Amino acid sequence: MPATQPLPVTLTGRHVRIEPLSLHHLDDLFAAGGDDDEVWRWLGRPTPRTPEDLAAVMADLLEDAGRGAYVPLAVIHRESGRAIGWTTFMDIHLPDERLEIGFTWYGRAHWRSAVNTETKILLLTHAFEELGMGRVQLKTDHLNVRSQEAIARLGARREGVLRRHRRRPDGTWRDTVYFSLLAEEWPEVRARLSARI
Template identity: 45%
Template sequence: MQKPTPLPTHVLPTVDFLQAVNLLPTVVLSANQVRLEPLTLQHEAGLRQAVQDGELWKMLVTTAPAPEDVAHYIQAAANTRMAFAVIDETTGDVVGTTAFYQPDAAIRRVFIGYTWYRQSAWRTRINTACKYLLLAHAFETLGCRVVNWETDALNTRSQAALERLGAKKDGVLRCHKIRKDGTVRDTVVYSMLREEWAGVKAALAQKLGL
């Protein structure tokens, strides 16, 4: 059997991936008056207000909790992912949350997900700035080779946003996860490679006026 060809050393990141991942609970990122800071119980009241804007917990395809479950949601996030509160610096309000999860040191991969924003923040600079900050950190600080996203097959709004971003659709995982109502969902998987980041970064920076 032919042995796989190793990647050239010049494309391998020099950063310590796991060390950089372990620092994520202390990382604060900001651009275009949007700030991502580690999600803690100090954000509970703001996140509860955010989830009520549009009654997001009633949407089948989101991970948003009911208002009374926000504290538990934050505590659970601390054990399963590297979660951020999304702050609109023009108002100081918590407008949502997003996260890195499932870091893979061997591949140098991380997933971005558990993302939701108050309804009044949809299709604003908020999501554009968040994706810019997360992708820049993933590729330029963590040294990722690839970033992945998973979306419910019914969440066509999220899929359209990822395609506008420049992510590539990899395929569909059938009968992949259980929704909050107990039904089984298919998952659409997207990815972005390090080699694709420069073009995406330039487009995002132009949109944000950076």
């Protein structure tokens, strides 16, 4: 079966619900980490200082989604019912059965919790088992050790580094560390991640 285009979707776990991102999530997202320098440090955009700044970032993302470049999804903390971050399907290439999970952030209160693991289980299950992807990649700044460790804990394999890959908002250059999971690796990785939840 050929890979199919990801579309806005709702996916539900025990701790989080993932749903299509929209501007009605703005207030929750700004409260969760919209103006937190540490949350935005590695995201390739300046830290939004006001709800209007964050709305502009969201509007750009939603505009790109309208062109099929991204599928942005809000991450909802089920216990509180509030949006605590977002994630996207991006770099989608159906002929090669691949996509990327990226432009992900969560409010600092949810770091090192079940949120990231369960979010990734839901997204990876959808990508491999429902969309028919053969490869899912994740990437991060080479200086973002916390993110690299989180990706490695998911079971993704570190593939390499693209040097001087992107300019950061402060004008310095980022090297980008790439990781991936393949469809044939997913059943074992899923079992291990599910046991952690």
